[in-house]
Amino acid sequence: MSFCEEWDVTYQQGSQMSVWPWSDLVSLVMRYARPLSKEFRVLELGCGAGANIRFFRELGVQYYGIEGSSHIVEQLKKRFPELENQLVAGDFTKELFFEGDFDLIVDRSSLTHNPTIDIRECLNMAFDKMKSGAKFIGIDWFSMEHSDRHKGRPVDDDYTYTDFSEGQFSGIGKVHFSDAEHLKDVFKRFNILHLEQKIYQRVIPKTELKFASWNLVAEKMS
Numbered sequence: 001m002s003f004c005e006e007w008d009v010t011y012q013q014g015s016q017m018s019v020w021p022w023s024d025l026v027s028l029v030m031r032y033a034r035p036l037s038k039e040f041r042v043l044e045l046g047c048g049a050g051a052n053i054r055f056f057r058e059l060g061v062q063y064y065g066i067e068g069s070s071h072i073v074e075q076l077k078k079r080f081p082e083l084e085n086q087l088v089a090g091d092f093t094k095e096l097f098f099e100g101d102f103d104l105i106v107d108r109s110s111l112t113h114n115p116t117i118d119i120r121e122c123l124n125m126a127f128d129k130m131k132s133g134a135k136f137i138g139i140d141w142f143s144m145e146h147s148d149r150h151k152g153r154p155v156d157d158d159y160t161y162t163d164f165s166e167g168q169f170s171g172i173g174k175v176h177f178s179d180a181e182h183l184k185d186v187f188k189r190f191n192i193l194h195l196e197q198k199i200y201q202r203v204i205p206k207t208e209l210k211f212a213s214w215n216l217v218a219e220k221m222s
């Protein structure tokens with residue numbers, strides 16, 4: 001059985017099959033964590049349909065991924081047989097599974113589908129598995145400013161919502177919405193190097209949706 005049931009169903013239905021690297025992730029990796037050797041070790045939390053795998057394979061680094069949908073992990077192992085032992089179906093808020101420390105941990109919109117207590121637990125484990133000077137790059141952590149937040153109901157804590165009646169988050173379980181102070185708090189063991197909020201409002205075709213999310217780069221200092 002999959003840990004992330006809603007995501008497993010989503011992938012089995014062929015939805016959310018993002019397979020090209022996310023441009024913000026590419027930009028921030030190249031700016032803050034450009035790999036200098038083939039020994040560079042990267043861990044991706046919630047690799048989903050593998051959008052960022054080809055980017056890291058192209059860089060020639062050692063890539064590891066943890067993902068809650070066992071269905072998509074099986075698909076990924078077929079697409080990337082060389083990563084058979086470096087892709088794990090599991091809950092990254094409970095265990096980080098792999099031996100050894102990492103130079104970079106990335107997460108694009110995955111931790112932001114968990115409640116605060118689990119995010120803190122995962123970031124503590126991540127911190128402990130990072131080399132000194134290693135970076136954590138978080139892309140698209142949803143913002144409190146996102147207009148679809150109001151389509152869900154609060155659950156677990158002040159930042160987490162679920163049961164979205166419609167819109168971008170319908171059918172995918174819990175979504176965590178952050179403000180800058182909350183991010184500074186959950187990343188308090190790290191040195192935050194970069195924090196930006198993206199707010200998009202499409203004009204043509206017109207939509208009422210206000211998309212808002214955070215990108216963050218944090219460093220382990222000791």
Ligand SMILES: C[S@@+](CC[C@H](N)C(=O)[O-])C[C@H]1O[C@@H](n2cnc3c(N)ncnc32)[C@H](O)[C@@H]1O
Nearest residue numbers: 004007018046047048051067068091092108110
């Ligand atoms: C929005 S998708 C992002 C997928 C991928 N990072 C991307 O950007 O294309 C969120 C992913 O995080 C995974 N996820 C969320 N919480 C998780 C957890 N606690 N443990 C493992 N995977 C988790 C889900 O299964 C899903 O694949």
